[in-house]
Amino acid sequence: MIIFDLECSNGHIFEGWFDSADAFEEQKNKGLINCPYCNDTNVKRILSPVRVAHRRKEEPEKMNKQSQDKYIDYEKLYKDFVDYIKNNSEDVGPDFAKEALKMHYGVTEKRNIRGTATEEEEKILREEGIEFFKIPMPKEKDENKH
């Protein structure tokens, strides 16, 4: 099992797990690897130390738990990331697309916002060339769970 850091053509960086470097190439050439943020299949490996997991791939759950000491704690990283976004952006809720368009046209001052958008709204934002990214946000009530 090999873990590669991958980057899509939109600059999103994510991680991919593969049986081997060849398996990665094969899947990439078939367009089977897509960016979890924008579904882009034009991905490339970015230079990073290759990490090899020695556990069998049938046990991903177990592996994650046992490897916490040796590997990056992604759960914590994700939590910190979510906290950072929450602390550094304004929650506009379902008005996300509306607010993003307003900023785009200079109606309101540019600022960091977060919120939700429908597929239709995302399409409009893309057509307008507005950059945004999607991340899965945890539900508020899960916040204190550990």
Ligand SMILES: [Zn+2]
């Ligand atoms: Zn992407």
